[in-house]
Structures are given as structure tokens and as C-alpha cells.
Amino acid sequence: MEQILNKTIERIKHNDYCIGCGLCKSLCPVFAITMNFSYEKGQYLPFVNSSKCTKCGICLAVCPGDEINHPLLHQLVHQCQPEDPYTGSYLKICTAHSTNKDYREQGASGGFVTQLLANLLESKAVDAVLVCGMASDKIYEPEGYLIRDANELYKYQRSVYTNVFWAKPFREIQAERLRIAVVGLPCQLHGLMKAINLKPELREYFRFTIGLFCGGSYNFQAVDKTLSDMNIPVSEVKRIDFRWGEWPGKMRILKKDGREILTKRGAHFRTNYLPRCFFCFDFLADLADVSVGDNWIEGAEKGENIVVFRKQKIFPYLENIECNDIDVGDLYESHYLRSYRHRFTSINRKISNFFHSKAPNIIPYEGIKTTWKHKLYALLEYHQFHMQDASETHTKLFLKLKDIYFHFVMKNESKKRDK
Ligand SMILES: Cc1cc2nc3c(=O)[nH]c(=O)nc-3n(C[C@H](O)[C@H](O)[C@H](O)COP(=O)(O)OP(=O)(O)OC[C@H]3O[C@@H](n4cnc5c(N)ncnc54)[C@H](O)[C@@H]3O)c2cc1C
Numbered sequence: 472m473e474q475i476l477n478k479t480i481e482r483i484k485h486n487d488y489c490i491g492c493g494l495c496k497s498l499c500p501v502f503a504i505t506m507n508f509s510y511e512k513g514q515y516l517p518f519v520n521s522s523k524c525t526k527c528g529i530c531l532a533v534c535p536g537d538e539i540n541h542p543l544l545h546q547l548v549h550q551c552q553p554e555d556p557y558t559g560s561y562l563k564i565c566t567a568h569s570t571n572k573d574y575r576e577q578g579a580s581g582g583f584v585t586q587l588l589a590n591l592l593e594s595k596a597v598d599a600v601l602v603c604g605m606a607s608d609k610i611y612e613p614e615g616y617l618i619r620d621a622n623e624l625y626k627y628q629r630s631v632y633t634n635v636f637w638a639k640p641f642r643e644i645q646a647e648r649l650r651i652a653v654v655g656l657p658c659q660l661h662g663l664m665k666a667i668n669l670k671p672e673l674r675e676y677f678r679f680t681i682g683l684f685c686g687g688s689y690n691f692q693a694v695d696k697t698l699s700d701m702n703i704p705v706s707e708v709k710r711i712d713f714r715w716g717e718w719p720g721k722m723r724i725l726k727k728d729g730r731e732i733l734t735k736r737g738a739h740f741r742t743n744y745l746p747r748c749f750f751c752f753d754f755l756a757d758l759a760d761v762s763v764g765d766n767w768i769e770g771a772e773k774g775e776n777i778v779v780f781r782k783q784k785i786f787p788y789l790e791n792i793e794c795n796d797i798d799v800g801d802l803y804e805s806h807y808l809r810s811y812r813h814r815f816t817s818i819n820r821k822i823s824n825f826f827h828s829k830a831p832n833i834i835p836y837e838g839i840k841t842t843w844k845h846k847l848y849a850l851l852e853y854h855q856f857h858m859q860d861a862s863e864t865h866t867k868l869f870l871k872l873k874d875i876y877f878h879f880v881m882k883n884e885s886k887k888r889d890k
Pocket residue numbers: 574577578579580581582583584585586601602603604627628629630631632633635637654655656683684685686687688763764765766776777
């Protein structure tokens with residue numbers, strides 16, 4: 472039992488840092504891992520069959536819930552260290568949107584991701600794309616899907632703010648030797664790059680990587696508690712969409728009787744993050760060929776992306792996309808980059824090791840600066856990540872105070888331009 476805990480992803484599960492990606496299951500050479508949805512934890516979890524497991528350690532070596540050596544992975548992907556440790560290497564930054572009205576309106580932001588995927592498929596640069604979406608008959612179990620026909624892509628637009636069994640199609644990709652464009656959160660791409668570092672032959676399949684900016688993801692208890700506050704039994708729900716309607720969108724609860732309810736993603740979505748998010752260093756998906764997020768620049772049009780182009784190979788596939796160059800300072804301001812909690816990895820690790828369990832060993836780039844303001848903010852974050860059982864009054868009061876601190880201390884600091 473001791474060996475299984477130390478040599479396999481059982482340790483990650485034990486420490487609660489699993490993001491439910493399923494990479495371990497898809498790469499285990501002896502098919503010893505199954506993925507099941509845990510209703511207690513509100514997320515997918517892997518289970519190791521100890522009688523099949525050979526303790527080869529592959530699952531642990533690729534797991535994004537374990538060590539992430541950012542300088543090493545950045546070197547692997549970009550063959551250099553980033554000049555700016557807050558952005559990763561890039562060629563240019565733009566605001567952008569798809570000029571296809573449907574993609575833009577149905578997109579989480581400006582439909583850039585889906586338009587780029589359509590362009591890659593239609594020009595036959597790839598055989599299929601890996602996107603994610605809800606299994607049609609289950610409200611809780613989002614999975615990775617391989618799409619080969621651009622006409623199907625609209626079904627997988629918008630953001631799924633929860634853990635996804637993302638690597639489900641990996642065996643199919645290898646068996647059919649498919650050339651793939653993959654859309655992934657930063658942590659999902661960390662797993663993929665660890666896997667490519669371990670098995671360089673995988674690089675042949677994953678031709679394009681499109682990363683999403685990520686401020687955090689939740690377990691399904693956030694949804695459960697929201698439904699419970701609204702007195703909606705889960706059994707009456709047909710589908711959950713996390714962003715629906717006019718940008719930036721609300722959460723949509725589609726009931727089996729056809730009624731639609733739109734609601735804000737409230738306090739439960741601020742206290743039910745995946746524990747791994749507390750240590751996450753990589754907000755802008757630095758390991759992708761191109762990274763994509765919302766445009767929060769003051770006065771921006773509704774339904775716009777910010778896009779960080781990191782590799783030349785994306786440029787030939789920008790048909791039907793309108794791009795306008797912006798300054799890196801605009802990105803800093805739009806996303807309060809200098810104040811973002813993902814930049815506090817080292818402090819967060821120390822706090823966690825002091826109070827709680829062993830934190831994953833996440834190694835940031837050189838050159839990240841922190842002050843007492845960040846340290847205090849990190850302590851507030853720590854509390855936020857551990858208040859799932861706090862009373863409603865405590866939660867609301869705490870979040871209000873934290874927002875005030877952010878507004879008056881962190882936000883101002885973030886607006887100081889030095890780039
Ligand atoms: C959990 C999460 C947190 C995010 N946090 C931020 C943030 O803090 N700030 C910010 O600016 N942007 C954030 N984003 C990115 C933003 O929400 C949009 O996804 C991005 O701007 C792309 O918009 P689009 O209109 O181009 O994409 P669309 O055309 O709508 O396509 C979205 C694509 O993303 C894929 N996708 C959706 N959810 C997931 C998921 N969980 N895992 C893997 N793939 C997925 C879909 O399959 C689809 O291919 C986040 C996204 C997610 C999923």
C-alpha cells in the first residue's frame with residue numbers, strides 16, 4: 472500500500488491536488504487506472520487497481536497535480552526562458568474576435584478559439600481537434616471530445632468552469648495516429664508537456680496547442696450548493712451552462728421541463744475552487760502556441776478576446792478573425808496581472824506547508840517579485856480556499872473585505888505601468 476501511495480497518482484488523490492484530467496489513465500501502460508466521478512468530492516478521480524499496477528511511476532511523472540518545473544517546461548516548448556516572467560514568451564498580443572457572427576455570439580469571449588479550430592480543420596492542418604463539453608445525458612461529467620468536422624464545433628463553445636476528463640481521447644489519438652489541435656487549460660497543458668518531456672514521440676500527435684487564460688476552476692459542489700440555495704433538485708436539471716446569454720454571460724440551469732433559469736455564479740463559486748488552483752503559477756497558459764482569454768480592457772466591446780501569440784505557426788490560420796495589436800501594458804491592466812494570485816505560488820506553498828498538507832512542488836520562473844502586500848493577500852486566499860463549510864454571513868463578510876483589500880491595495884499596484 473505504501474508503495475502504491477508513493478509511486479502512483481494515489482498520492483495526488485490523497486493530497487487533494489487532482490484536477491481530474493485523466494492523463495494518468497490514458498497513459499498507464501497496463502490499463503490499471505479507471506476514472507470515476509466522485510459525487511462526494513464533486514470531481515473526477517482516478518483509481519489504481521493494485522493487482523495490475525507495475526509501479527512504473529509513469530502516471531505520477533505526467534500528473535499536473537505533482538511537481539511542475541516551469542523553467543524546464545518553458546525551455547522544452549519555447550527553447551528559451553521568458554524575458555517577462557509574468558507573461559511567458561510571446562511574439563505579439565492582440566484583441567481579437569471571429570468575424571463569423573454565430574461563432575462570436577456563441578463564444579465565451581469573441582469566438583477566436585472556435586474560429587481558429589475551424590480554420591485548422593478546414594485547411595487540413597490537423598485531422599481532429601480536442602475540445603471539451605458536457606456528456607449529453609449527464610449534467611455533471613464534462614469530457615474531452617475529438618471533433619473531425621468543423622460544422623460540429625459550435626456545440627462545444629463557451630467555458631466549462633469545472634474539472635474535465637480532458638485526456639479521455641488520448642488512446643484513440645495514438646491508435647489512429649491523428650494530428651491534433653488541442654484546447655486546454657494551463658494545468659491540462661502542464662500535464663501534456665510533462666508527458667511529451669517523458670515520451671517525446673507524443674509530440675508528433677499534438678501539432679497545435681491553444682491555451683485558455685485561467686483564473687481557477689471549481690468542483691461540482693459549487694453547482695450543487697447553488698441549486699440547493701435555489702431549491703432546485705438535481706434530478707430536475709437537464710443541463711448546466713456556466714456562461715450563457717449576452718457577454719460575459721450568466722450560469723444557465725436548463726430544467727427537464729424545458730424551463731431556463733439564468734443566475735449569477737455567486738459566492739459558492741468563490742469558495743469551491745479545486746485545491747490545485749491555490750498554487751497555480753501559470754495564468755496565461757505560457758506553454759501554448761497561442762493563449763486566449765477575455766478582453767477586460769476598460770471600454771472594450773462586448774464579446775472580444777485577448778490573444779497572446781507565442782508561435783509563428785499560428786499566423787497562417789487566421790482567416791475570418793479580426794485582430795488588433797495591443798501593448799503588453801494593456802494586458803497587465805486588463806487582467807491585473809501584477810496582482811494575480813497565480814503569481815504567489817512560492818508564498819502559497821509556504822503557507823500551505825505550514826498550515827495544511829504538503830503542497831505540490833511548483834517551481835516558478837526567476838524574477839517574480841513579492842512584497843508584504845502579496846503575502847497578506849496570499850493569507851486571505853488561503854482562508855478563502857478553506858471556507859467551504861463557513862456560514863453564509865461569514866462567507867459574504869469575508870469576501871467583501873477581501874474585495875475591498877483587492878480594490879484599494881492590489882488593483883492600484885497592478886495599474887502602475889513599468890512595461
Ligand atoms: C476554467 C476556466 C477559467 C477561465 N478563466 C479565465 C480568466 O480568469 N480570465 C480570462 O480572461 N479568461 C478566462 N478563461 C478563458 C475564457 O473563458 C474563454 O475560454 C476564452 O476567452 C476563449 O473564448 P472564445 O470565445 O475564443 O472561445 P469559444 O469559441 O467559446 O471556445 C471555447 C473552447 O474552450 C474549450 N473549453 C471550455 N472549457 C474548457 C475546459 N474546462 N477545459 C478545456 N477546454 C475547455 C471548449 O471546448 C472550446 O473549444 C477561462 C476559461 C476556463 C474554461
